Amino acid sequence: MRIQVLGTVRAWLGEQPVEFTSAGQRAVLGLLALAGGQPVTRPELIDSLWGDDPPASAVNVLQTYVKHLRRRLEPDRPARSRSLLLPHVGDGYALRATADTLDLLCFRHLHAQAAAARHVGDDRRAAALLEQALRQWQGAPLADVPQLAGHPKVVAVAAERAAALARYGELKIALGEVAEALPALEEAVAAQPLDEAGQARLIRAYAAAGRRADAFEVYHAARRRLADELGVDPGPELRAAHDAVLRAEAPVIAAESRPRRHVPAQLPADVPDFVGRDGELARLDALLGSPTVVISALSGTAGVGKTALAVRWAHRVRTGFPDGQLYINLRGYDAERPVAAGEALARFLRSLGVPGQEVPLDTDERADRYRSLLDGRRMLIVLDNASSVAQVRPLLPGTAGCLTVVTSRDALPGLVARHGARRLDLDLLPHADALALLRRLIGPRCDQDPAATDELAERCARLPLALRVAAELALSRPSVPLRQLVGELADERRRLSMLDAGGDPETGVRAVFSFSYRQLPEPAARAFRLLGLHPGPDVEPYAAAALFDTGVARARDLLESLAAAHLVQHHGSGRYALHDLLRAYASELALLDGDETGTARMLDAWLHTAQTAMITLHPAERDRYRLSTAPPLPMPPVGDPMAAQMWLDDERGNLAAAVAYAAVHDHSAHAVALTVTLLRYLEGGGHVAEAIAMHTHARDAARRTGDTAAEAQLLNNIALIYSQQGRFAQAAEYLGYAIDAARRCGDAAAETRALGNLGHVDAWLGRYESAAAHLREALALCRRTGDRPAEARVLGNLGQIYRRQGRHADAETHLRRSVELCRSISDHIGEAYVLVTLGHVEAGRGRLIDAADHHRAALTLFRRSTERGGEALALDGLGTAELALGDAAGFDHLLEALTIFRRLGERAGEAQAGNSIGEAHAAAGRPGAAREAHTAALSVAREIGDRYEQARAHSGLTAAAEALADGTAAATHRDAAEAILTEIGAPRPAPILTGTTRPA
Template sequence: MRIQVLGPVRAWLGDVPVELAPAGRRAVLGLLAMAGGQPLSQAELIDALWADRPPQSAANIIQTHVKHLRRMLEPGRTSRSHSARLPRVGDGYALRVSADNLDLLRFRQLLAEAATARQNGDPRAAAELFAEALGQWHGAPLMDVPLLAGHPKVVALAEERRAALGRYGELMITLGAVSEALPALEEAAAAQPLDEAGQARLIRAYAAAGRRAKAFATFHDTRRRLADELGVDPGPALTAAHADLLREPGDADAAPAPAARPAPPAPARPTPAQLPADVPGFTGREEELAALDLLVTEDDEQLTAVVISAVSGMAGVGKTALAVRWAHRARPRFPDGQLYVNLRGYDTEQPMTPEDALAGFLRALGMASGDIPAARDERAAAYRSLLDGRRMLVVLDNAASVDQLRPLLPGTASCAVVITSRDTLPGLVARHGAGRLVVPLLPRDEALILITRLIGDRVRDDPAAADDLIGRCARLPLALRVAAELAAGRPGVPLRDLVAELADEGRRLELLNAGGDPQTGVRAVFSWSYRQLSPAAARAFRLLGLTPGPDIAGYSAAALLGTGVAEAGDLLEVLARAHLVQQAAADRFTLHDLLRAYAVNLNAEIGDGDGAAALDRLFDATLFTAAEAMDTLYPAEQHRRARVDRPESPVPPVGDGAGAQSWLDRERAGLVALVAHAATHGRPGHAVRLTLALLRYLESGGHYPEAVAMHEHAVRAARLSGDLAAEAQLLTNVAVMDVQQGHYEQADGLLRRAVELARSCGDHAAEARALGNLGHVDQWRGRYDEAAERLQEALALCRLTGDRAAEARALGNLGQVYRRQGRDEQAAAYLSEAVRICRRIGDPVGEGYALVSLGDVARRQRDVRRAVRCHRAALEIFRRTNERAGTALALDGLGASTHDTVFLREALEIFRQLGERAGETRATNSLGEVLTTTGQPKHGRDEHLAALALAREIGDRYEWGRAHAGLARVAETLGDADAAGRHWAQAWSRYAEIGAPEAEEIRSIIDRRQSSGTTPH
């Protein structure tokens, strides 16, 4: 017996075809075949065949189909004997067939063999296996069973084939046999005209085949299609293919014909250059540098795995200096750039998370903040994709564990990774094949060369004292530099006297550290240098050690020290010259973790309370600057944030919106650390207020890991201080972020808890906000009656407290719910009242959002003039107040009302920049509808398919149903009655799930089609 599902569903006994007859029977066989031998329950089969409207006899129909299939596939079996091919398993069935006799299993088996051949370095064998695998296909999967065309497994099968086509094409290009792969690549590109990776493969294939004019034409066609239909420029894959094409020489007769419109120059891929400055006066380490050189050789093109080197050693031994020195020497080998991050693995407060490191790398590689995924695995996948095929060096400094590192490892053999850590990272060596390099203490002769360079003749005049100094510094480069700087600053003092002072200090520290500390000598060097500082500089060093973040800027240092900015800058320069702080970037300074620990110990020893006051100043100044930045970026929301008094300490001017955004981006890691420190060191008010102030920035920028971390600390602080109202507000914030990521169940639980907390402390405002968001969650989940009930409760509380702004928001949300239910008159009444209140209290942004919803209601009522009037008024408000999300919503409504794609493309671009996935889904569907209405159904189909994918991803069932309805209209326009029927059924199902009024309208369409015979019953 042989079965085929990659194409029409077919079966053979030997060479004799089996007549499977009705579509339902072929559907049952196809579903069981796709299960790959695993059983399917009756419920699963019923759901696949009839979705939400199974007939009462559904189980009997399936049993009949199975009975006939058994008879056809096992003709010699008696009616009462056990079926070997289609046995009953539980309340369902399984299809027992070997991989050789089912094309789907054979296809997957061949792909696995091809992957193994490729991994083993045999690309020709891999290509042959890919070709054989693709030869299993005879059309779209289950192509003669249209009712399963939208089934997730069928859609996934088509994606498997497209991915295999891409891998096969890449191999054939590599093997120089591209002409054999061109038909398959052309087919894949034609099926997915907006798939940039597929178009890029086709361009490279055309170039390899000598068809450069065709390659250029394909690029320009794709670029125009992306601009016209999505309003975006080519991405990295397409841009790289075009750049390669431009670099290739071509014959005069193969030159591309000039485009109708001159193409703008392709945006160059960013070439990051993130390495810190090389260490001045670097000495020795030639053996270690040579060992690193061996990792990346000039003829390393045949590498099949990422080159990783784990550089380990004790604190202060010079691991970072070695890695940075080698990285600068190796830069020519990595023309695509160098990435660097300090993971702060041994920071006492806040090591860097892999999510934050990935976000930084993605931005450096050209990804917009709004496009950075929230989940760690998705960020890691995007990072690997952007590095694919590029020759880049990645330096991961100061790592604590393998878990911190794994997401940051590239997936392409053209990259190299250098890691520094105090740990030897055995898991990295065992699992990832990392080369290990342990950095020993600086050899005595190299240590002597170093201090001779730094101190000069006094070393040569008294070699015994120099040797003693090297021993006192434990041959650690960090300690040697600190000691040498002190000696250089006291040129008249003999070296022997300085070493004697160091010995005395060392004995004192040894007495203070009972049990002996192997690094007592190092601390003695620090203390020796520290004692030479002026009182102001010594105090500055002690206080800088208390800084919670990874580094500190000039204004923050001034606040911490209680000085002016200029004086703080002078003190930082003094400490930098003494090697007690390091300049990390312009106006940013950091402490080596050994020096930070020493400074913290000094504060504990002195115990004068100056540290607590310094941190209070730092927190106050940071909170005020954060509030100023938020008011600048989001002026329409000032009334929702608590006012913060200007501190006496100097604060940086945030300037315009760009300046405010830049300050927040620079300080983000430090802000997270500040909240964590405040929550755990007796400053719960600062933790709560700073977190509440920053919510909108973190939310709109997609910085969910940082937002979650800050809120976890702030919630803990609120609980410890017994601030139930703050806890309720913070839980509501977390729920809002969960909603934006589609985590509705999680958000529901948090909001219910927030309501309880607010009620227990009698905070009606917090209760109203939590109830309003509960209603919002119910609306997203299609529970409109529950949503209306929650929002009515919130409205009553807002009126009780006299909060007119909150009352207007509740009215607006109620209007949206009633609009979704088709209660247009009621919706318009609530929304009009919201507009009146907003105008009365001077809330233009609230007025704009209510006007957008009023315009949507008018459009539903086919009152186009009123709809346009509302959307234009909202657009004017939003542009005046710089409310970008509202601007996009108004543009969407205006474009949908006037059938103008220019408005819709502008809305899409804004939503994408903001990372507003719900708005992007709405605008994409609107664009699809307008394109279909204006005679461009194929382009409309592409937009609805994109909206469908987005809606599924974020769980927006309303836009999900809207996308299917749009696809149904496209299919009808193109004369594909079967596809139209399938999409009308899917649209009805989605709308009916959430009780949307559109369900009734679509039910009527389906009934009319069935009665006219257009759609099978």
């Protein structure tokens, strides 16, 4: 028995999850668990469950909850016998649990051991014990019992975790392991945002790790919260931490405390009851002595055990690869859903610590980054189910010390010839090993009829997968002699052979599948067929319920019955997957059955849940998502932001696969709607690779079905994604396609948006005349159609172009009109963007106080929304204005802006804020620091093609070189700045003044 309350309330009997049929049962179990073994009286339980207004039947209802809990948690307890787990104690109940059976008690036990270790001075052991204790937590205590969220015991237990987090952070800092402390300290601060001691601790840790910008951001965020919520200024401890950062008094970082490399551990679970393959394992062992990159290509027919062998061996040798193990199922033999090399590289890069927004869009660039990250590491990489050398080649490391294992049905001769792979061809299991596996799985019945066991091994073609399925079939029919089962299987095999005139070599395994499938009750058989239509890598009960057209509990039961028959596999907590050969077989059955309505139901469910989740995360944008009709089936719980985010993260792979599937299976509308719905989640979460892939599939579907309006919208989105990555040439190309599509279908709104975005791109590239022409065309169009929101955006962007050209009066006229329109339509985000530009115009005209006021107003509006990029723009503008007014706090705002831009992966903003910081250093008489900041900004600006920020960086580098008496460098940068400014038709940028346009 295991019980979990540090997160959702769950229980297991062995490996079997216990099903609770009501929230009341979970609430009672959770309250008893939080009491830590102490009795809880009935009045206390009733008060917790119903407060001041309990129903007249409260006692009876409580007794019913306890009765059902006892039945579920102690199913083997004789009737009317005393409960050992939930006994009566006085006028109440108690939960009899230990640290081995209840996660809360385990946490407390480890926490106490950590305190004892700390008491005797063993800080390293104390930190290790606290880390182990914190792993017990899966979320807020009793997370799925919302009525108890504010209960004193729940609050007290959450406080225990906060204290453990804080202590763990302190110990890690004391041990010189600052990078390892930061996640714990950040989490502690997020849980208690008004805890000044915790904020100060995090500031000191950031400073020790060299992340001064993050330290400043924490201080200013804390200062704002204290002022807004408590009306007080920071206390002495928080101020002291901030002052130390300002004076650059951060402690020295020990060598071992530098940011630790990510160490992925992605191997699947080892295969139970593994039999044989001793020779193959020995040959793999021999590869470990090679001083160079080794690629072992395991090839063999489907179901022969390639994956099982690779995973078994990988677990045997994993300790020899201290930098981690990467694993991916490339699904190379899935005709419709193989994993492209670029997608696999994106997954690996994220596993190696690359933020999603920094994953390159080009496959070759991803491969370069991947090989660079592996340089000098000793890692084990398992590439499972590859279909070709082309799918594998970009995933191969380029450094000594790494070892790659590739499994494939193909011999992959190109890997051997070009990359020196050692090929290991897997044959069928030797007859003796096949018998040994059957004996291990079935037991004594094999010895009772050895002849039937021999024949069963041959009927299964000595393929491990087929042997396991047949063994489970035998176990499910204990009264049927093995001889009878073998005879029935022989008939099935002959039937399949007659259907397959070509002599399919997989007839044996298909016969086993077919026979096992025919033993299923019809509901389970139907569920198996329908799973063949599921496009994603795994399935959870809610999606299965939509696919099967059942309730969630029933769907879970069907999945469990299929798992028991070895026709699906457990794939993480509450998730299930199919072996690729079984998937192919299920797909074949589904096509023969002709029932494709399940796919439509599942796509409907995914779409509605995705829209609901996005509305939960961004309620102000409800109208944007056009919520579809709710399917008549239960939906996953996505009503609170944390649950919505978790569902999107968990289902991202399935949603991406759903779009690819829908795009080529007559579900174009679903492909488009899902893609458009998820745009903000994908770009905001840094999942740029997935965003581009999904939009490409959806655009192709729209094009095939002649939905030109959808095509225009998707092309616009693709351009926006490229633009935010600083890939302006690609953005301009897609916007040209979008304009053409919009004109072909007469979609004036889409044309306006594309023209406005093209003006935005041209502005970044310094093509001001072209940008203004596109924007004026867009302005005329939206005025003709009466599109006031679009008119407000275009006016704001035109104002920015005129500001860049030094036409301040024209800029101010357009910007003030844009502000009026935004306010009239309650477009507060649009208003904020325009106020930022208006602030820069005011600064350019010498009205610095007005400029600062505009930026502060914009900052307030941005912080009421989720527009983090806009917040960074306002901070950059406010910082420049404050510095020009002599307020040193402006420098902190510039650092905060740079931090946000980098976290978002907004390269244009990073160049802009970097130049602002360089100008601030120059104004403060720090030419060396100014040169460093401008050099970094110039590198980013060149990378993305931002000509204005390039000129600004060259201007700053000119001033820095002059201050450092480097005449040659000053002349070089001065000439470069003048050349760019002449090219783009703009005056020299005024120091500490900047701005941006806003995409539509």
